[in-house]
Amino acid sequence: MVAQLTFDDVTLGYDRHPAVHHLTGVIETGALLAVVGPNGAGKSTLFRGIVGLLKPLAGSIVMSGLDARDIAYLPQIADIDRSFPISVIDFVSTGLWRATGIFGGIGAAARKNIAQAIAAVGLTGFENRGIGTLSGGQMQRLLFARVLLQDARVIVLDEPFNAMDAKTSADLLALVAHWHAEGRTVLAALHDLEMVRAHFPQTLLLAREPVAWGATSEALTSENLLLARRMCEAFDDSAAACLPAHRPSRAA
């Protein structure tokens, strides 16, 4: 398999405080990877680093043959102004940015794609409603429709099924499986371990440092999960600067 994303001793954080510490490893093209870990483990930080919203404090993230637009990113807390007067169809069509850019038109073919994306997430009939009228689940479906249109080779989903009911989760999970079948690389931060075990072949267990990274069944052992929880609780606010020799990486 070909490496899609390569992490070389990556440390990500805020104000010099690392939130992801010394991560080394490779995500292969076409991987379906769950990122699991307690709250504050650095999952969102890692994703922000991957999509380029956060520069690594140290180390590097190499994307082979990708630029930022090849990555579709669904943040955990979307910073969306839902009072803005924009319709569902206009909002979804912003996913075509890569094709249209600032000024490109949206032709008949693109319009068909938009309609298909809206249908795929089950929002047909909502096209002309304002986004402010949607429920939480419908909003998440809307964001998935935009990701669909982005047609990205790498898809990064930060806790996409939070606060979703079973039906919505199942529908959206089916889309994730579909993306995987199409050969796209999909990363998802998740808390539902049953879902991870059932649907995600690979798992990165993160607790600021990688605890385990590999096949899901091997990564999600109870010892590893316990270790992860302990590592996250032991946060030292007045820690000294990390020594270069300190490299406890055990990533695959």
Next chain:
Amino acid sequence: MISQIFLSPFSEFEFMRRALAAVIALSLGGGPIGVFLMLRRMSLVGDAMAHAILPGAAIGFLLSGLNLFAMTTGGLVAGFAVALLAGLVSRSTGVKEDASLATFYLASLALGVTIVSVKGTNVDLLHVLFGNILAMDDPTLLLVAINATITLLVLAIIYRPLVIESVDPLFLRTVSRAGAPAHLVFLALIVINLVSGFQALGTLLAVGLMILPAGIARFWSRDITPMICIAVASAIASGYIGLVLSFQTRIPSGPAIILVAAVLYLASVLFGRVGGVVPQLFPGRHL
């Protein structure tokens, strides 16, 4: 009789025709800008900017008289200086941006008034503060029109990034670097429209022909495109009725225009289709 009140001022007096043309140009540029100001929750930023650009516009005014080009350039320099300084101070010290912007615009306003009153006459000061739409000469009118044209063209170009940046800034950052430039260009458009407004309405009211029509439009549509059209139309209507009102009474033209817009705004608050008070009192049966 009616036509005498509403048409004869314009058919008889050239300065009224010029004033009307200026108001239409101001509405075409200011309407869409006002809608974006409102949707981006920047209504008061527009007001602060109007004060902030005063020293620049005043220096331009004193160097070359009522030359809108000089005033626009000076205004752009002063406006960006204040916006950037405010941003710089808040980013490097942790002071909230609205607090530092308020400080800088007040300092800038004081500086502007000082420049005008030390170097100019009281007439100049009154002119800058309150404007005089009834004294539009050819070059001024032309420049107001050019500013409106530039505004509409540039807005067409940055429309898409500006909309996406308003709805979902994080998404725009992941697909494009157009967000920050679009915001800066938008700030520049605010400034050139404010400078245009100076001549007609003065620094104190220049922002009025942007914000009030946008507020009116909010009560009549849920979609941004009709909202912009309604804003432009109500700005033109306020301008026209305001000019008639000022011609037939002794109310000065600038305040007359803004007062008419305020009346339209109140009517919209009461009767607006989207969230107006009266439609809320008498909702239809639920579906």
